[in-house]
Amino acid sequence: MLIDTHAHLDLPDFSADLDAVIGRAEAAGVARIITVGTDLESSHRAVQISEHHPAVHAVVGWHPSHALAAPPDIRAELKQLAEHPKVVALGETGLDYHHLSDGHSPFGQQDQEQHKARQRDLFEQHLEVAVETGLNLVIHQRDCFDRTLEILRPFADRVRGVFHCFVGTIEEMNQVLAVGSLVSFTGIVTFKNAHAVRDTLAATPADKFMLETDCPYLAPIPFRGKRCEPAHVREIAVQAAQVRGCNLDSMADTLRQTAEKFFPKLG
Numbered sequence: 001m002l003i004d005t006h007a008h009l010d011l012p013d014f015s016a017d018l019d020a021v022i023g024r025a026e027a028a029g030v031a032r033i034i035t036v037g038t039d040l041e042s043s044h045r046a047v048q049i050s051e052h053h054p055a056v057h058a059v060v061g062w063h064p065s066h067a068l069a070a071p072p073d074i075r076a077e078l079k080q081l082a083e084h085p086k087v088v089a090l091g092e093t094g095l096d097y098h099h100l101s102d103g104h105s106p107f108g109q110q111d112q113e114q115h116k117a118r119q120r121d122l123f124e125q126h127l128e129v130a131v132e133t134g135l136n137l138v139i140h141q142r143d144c145f146d147r148t149l150e151i152l153r154p155f156a157d158r159v160r161g162v163f164h165c166f167v168g169t170i171e172e173m174n175q176v177l178a179v180g181s182l183v184s185f186t187g188i189v190t191f192k193n194a195h196a197v198r199d200t201l202a203a204t205p206a207d208k209f210m211l212e213t214d215c216p217y218l219a220p221i222p223f224r225g226k227r228c229e230p231a232h233v234r235e236i237a238v239q240a241a242q243v244r245g246c247n248l249d250s251m252a253d254t255l256r257q258t259a260e261k262f263f264p265k266l267g
């Protein structure tokens with residue numbers, strides 16, 4: 001049994017054939033799918049999908065890339081959503097400086113600082129709600145690893161995070177584990193040039209990582225460039241077992257225990 005711990009089933013990419021997508025996942029042995037909201041509307045849609053499909057659970061939050069569109073305070077609504085029996089964590093939240101610093105940014109210097117401050121504020125709101133509700137956090141970070149850890153650290157005795165779509169070094173992975181959090185790997189581990197990510201995956205302790213598709217993005221080989229879907233977590237798992245030199249079934253069993261511990265309401 002496999003689990004896709006990070007999907008975006010509420011995106012329009014899946015609206016035409018969602019039932020078939022979930023059916024194919026179940027046929028591929030993917031018994032659970034965690035669908036992740038990217039703003040409050042998307043989070044409500046994620047919860048609705050989880051209500052209609054026993055295999056699907058939801059994560060609710062506001063993605064840092066859309067931070068400027070967020071209302072000033074989303075804590076009350078997050079808290080309310082978190083009470084739903086199928087909501088298993090908060091997120092995805094965190095920091096994304098990628099498009100702020102790539103030279104193609106539409107933002108001036110002052111706007112960039114404002115965007116960063118807004119991302120940080122939203123991230124901290126998720127952390128506060130996580131403490132209050134006892135749920136963990138799905139963390140997105142791009143091009144600001146140190147800053148993300150710095151904001152998480154004061155909460156790390158009460159909240160655990162999963163650094164999703166992890167592409168960091170072995171040293172960065174160890175820093176994540178040192179604050180009690182986990183890492184999660186996508187189909188990137190199947191990409192030809194992703195030697196460094198495979199090295200990190202190979203070095204990660206068996207009970208400190210999860211697997212995800214991040215679909216509809218990042219389809220693993222041999223589906224690269226096509227729409228990704230939860231069934232493809234199987235290709236990721238096969239590659240991960242090979243990289244780690246371990247048996248697929250026993251790795252899947254450990255992965256399930258890790259996910260059930262991290263998302264206690266998954267059960």
Ligand SMILES: [Zn+2]
Pocket residue numbers: 006008036092214
């Ligand atoms: Zn995502």
